[in-house]
Amino acid sequence: NAGVMQNPRHLVRRRGQEARLRCSPMKGHSHVYWYRQLPEEGLKFMVYLQKENIIDESGMPKERFSAEFPKEGPSILRIQQVVRGDSAAYFCASSPTTGEVQPQHFGDGTRLSIL
């Protein structure tokens, strides 16, 4: 999984705090995707971004969750006022900008634990 960098690898927050997860895509990739994996489940799509644009946020919860991919710097997934149900592994993936469909390459994830 070299290339897509996520940090922190582990994040512990108390209920009501904010969580910020960061993702730097592979070099040359301008498409970023966020997925969430709950225990014993597959990965669920959350949001798809390109630089400064949200392309598809159909998987994002309506409240408390937001994502950005600024012109400079990593993509950020922000969770406000965290609750126990937010405990999960959050994975970021990236793909290059080409006319052909390309596989997404994943980082090693951030494990979020809510106390």
Next chain:
Amino acid sequence: DQQVKQNSPSLSVQEGRISILNCDYTNSMFDYFLWYKKYPAEGPTFLISISSIKDKNEDGRFTVFLNKSAKHLSLHIVPSQPGDSAVYFCAASDNQGGKLIFGQGTELSVKP
């Protein structure tokens, strides 16, 4: 609404034999399919993909078969090796360059 299903949560195979992992989908708009392998505490690693214009794609020990009429795909690993032991996810896309829909995963155990 589970659009991509992997009905076998686990599979055990002897080293050297063939491993066959199965995946079914319901959305006829899907036209790009991928298999990922995942070890604990790591992210998914891309293995192999197939476009809906093909029915087979091969890469070394890995072959993916697509049966569009049955909305079914399978991953064959031959010969299986103990290092192949991991959770395997199939995923599908409607080729809009966007989200992947994942199955629940199948845990493969290859015994020496």
